[in-house]
Amino acid sequence: MIPVSIRAVLIASLSTFAAAERATPAAEAPASRGAIPDFAPDTGTSWALDQTVDDLLPPPSGAGPITFDPAHPYIANFRGAQPTYRVADLSNPILQPWAREQMRKSNAEVLAGKVPFRARERCWPIGVPGFVIYSLIESFYFYQTPEKVTIINPGGPEVRHIYLNVPHSADPRPSWYGESVGRYEGGDTLVIDTIGITDKTFVDNYRTPHTTKLHVVERLKLVEGGKTVLISMTVDDPGAFTMPWSATQRWRRVARGPIAESPCNENNTDHFKHELIPTPTADKPDF
């Protein structure tokens, strides 16, 4: 059983990487179906991080997301060099003092050799806005209906529900992905407005904290003839940040076939005794 399982994982990993290099020809499908951007023209289309780094990227100008401390450069996997863990740049002026202090402790732990938390590795929901950088490996799938957009990354799997053309609830109970409402704009853009996000998530993979006052507006624009989703976002949290800030990312269209099953929480224990955050586990059955 075990050798077969390992072989299957290896095959799956290899085919994922092979597929990652096979970009979809632009002529295969139009960028939009009717007046809305079509993020899922067929069952095989999904969207992978265009950069080989799962970070929120700075905007062209103005206040931006946390990046790495220049004294401790972050090197992601698959870069041909020894990867490092993230040490956050605490000089970023967006941080309120308590958030900076919390991150200083987290940085110190990493520099002392602790393996830092990353939602994708420990099978926890990443929340918003982190969702758009959830996985370097698995790509994002869209399921669009007139009332709703569902976006799924099979790596958890992690599922986001975006309700179209409806207002926010008066006071949504905080949840992992919050309450997302959305609308299409200009025939090429999905605008997602999210509130009610639990403070149990981080904003990014630098372990940047936030409060339940977090408000995120994401704009997912289909560009380059339907080959790329350009993501821009504004992030505001008067409980954690000194000012609203912006970030970007890009997803590129890939043809990897329909979404496949790869549950994160399968045999995902702390094999090497790194004192990792435990994966979500139920001490007693839910029902």
Add this chain to the structure above:
Amino acid sequence: MNNLRIYARAGSAVAFLLGITAVSGLAYGQTPDISGVYWATEYHPKIQLVGGGDLPLTAAGKAAYEKNIAGLKDGSITDTARKFCVPDGLPRVLATPYPFDIIQAPPGQVTIVHELNHQVRVVAMDKPMPSEKELIPFPFYNGHSVGHFEGDTLVVESAGFNEKTFIDATGAPHTDEMRTLERIRKISPTQLEDVITIHDPEYYSRDWQARFVYTLRNDVRLEDYVCGEPHRDLSTVAGVHRP
């Protein structure tokens, strides 16, 4: 995996497919709309057979069931669907007391998103089932599914399961050679029926069926589900007992 086993599985699968063919051939019209959020009103830890009675276990099936029951009791076997929230597998996922969302998109696919364990089922429409040689290297908890409409009924065939799941919460067993056939249809404007046929000759002496009925609940939004946390109120679902 030896070739003899593959051929034996293929033969069994062909016989099962012949059974499917016998009920197909109805008119194809516009694709019926079965989309929406559905939620069961009752839950049974032990699977209820159509026509009643006990599971038609073979001797090997009976031994496997007894081993599962004893293992679940003494802790040597873990119910990973409840402890680690990995997918429930078929047919257990059909007994879910949580809502789920049937999305008829993208074109050529029916996608079923479950709140429970955030599991996602994909039904490839009007596509042939992949061959045994394609399925064996990639066993899935919920199997690989292909489907088509026969009139107003979505017919879903599934194969390529792993052996990590149970038939139900009592630990009823299946092998990785199990094949299932679901007939899913609206039986009223607000009710969806899923009748599943289980074909697993190593553990069951005959094919058998179970039936699940769900209520359309487009007023309900699926919630995030994280293992070990308190989840939504299930008091509207008869038969749910939380420990």
